[in-house]
Amino acid sequence: MELLTTVADMVKARNAASGLLGLVPTMGYLHAGHLALVKRASEETTAVVVSIFVNPTQFGPTEDLATYPRDMEHDLALLEQESVDIVFAPSVEEMYPAGYSTYVDVEGITSRLEGKQRPEHFRGVATVVAKLFTIVRPDCSYFGQKDGQQLVVVRRLARDLNLCTEVVAVPTVREPDGLALSSRNAYLSKREREAAPVLSRALRRVEELWRGGERDGEALRREMLGMVQAEPLAELDYVSVADVATLEELSAVDRPAMASLAVRIGRVRLIDNVQLGGEEEMS
Helix, strand or coil, X not given: CEEECCHHHHHHHHHHCCCCEEEEEECCCCCHHHHHHHHHHHHHCCEXXXXXXXXXXXXXXXCCCCCCCCCHXXXXXXXXXXXXXXXXXXXXXXXXXXXXCCCCCCCCHHHCCHHHHCCCHHHHHHXXXXXXXXXXXXXXXXXXXXXXHHHHHHHHHHHHCCCCCEEEEECCCECCCCCECCHHHHHCCHHHHHHCCHHHHHHHHHHHHHHCCCCEHHHHHHHHHHHHHCCCCEEEEEEEEEECCCCCECCECCCCEEEEEEEEECCEEEEEEEEECCHHHHC
C-alpha cells in the first residue's frame, strides 16, 4: 500500500495505473461504514484509492473542525488489512495552497435540508470532491447512502461538470440497534448513545407506513416528528420526505423519495435517511 501526500505524486500514480480505478473519499477515523465502501470498490475495480482529508471548507465557523476525530495510524492499519492500493492523504496546504480562491457551487439542491441548516457546507463538499475527482480521475467513486443529500449533490456535480466517474451508492451500515455508523458517534455519552437510535426508529416507521400504502407526505413527516419529540434528549433540526432527485418536499409520495431527518443529541448532530422506492428498492 502506497501512502501519497502530494497532488503531484497522486497524479503520477494515476498516470501509471491500469484497469479500473475506484476512489473512496473519506475524512478518516474509519469505521465499518467506510470499510463497506472499500470492499465494494475492491469488488468492482482493479485498484482502490482511499483519500483521507478533513476538509476545512465544509465546516462552519461554530462546527467541530478542530475536534473532529482523527487517528491516521489506525486508519492506515485498517486499509492495509483491506489491501487498499493507495492512500491519498494530503495536507490542507496541499489542497488549498496560499491564494486559493476557486470554489464550486451546486445550486438548488444545496439550499435545502442540510444546506439550509449549514449554508456553506455543500460548497466545501462540492469543491473538495471536484478536486479529488480531477486529481485521482477515478472510473468509479463510492459514497455512503447515509449522507443522502451529499450523494445527490455529488451525482449532480459529476454530471454537470462531465467529471467522467460513476458515482456508486453503498447502503448505510448500522449498529445492531439501527444507529447509522458515523465518526461523530464517538462523541455520544452513554445516555446519549441510548437515545440516538430514535432516528432509525423514526425512519423504519415511515418505511413501514409507506410499504403499507401511505402516500401522504405530511402524514409521514408528522410521524417522524412525533417519534423524535418523544425522546427527551433529542432536539430536532428537520424532518423531510422529498423527491429523491430534486429534494423538493412532497405532498404526495408518487415518485421515488428520500425520508430524512437531522437531530441533535447533546452536542452531537446526527443525520439519517431511507429511500422510499427507486434505487434502494431495486438493490
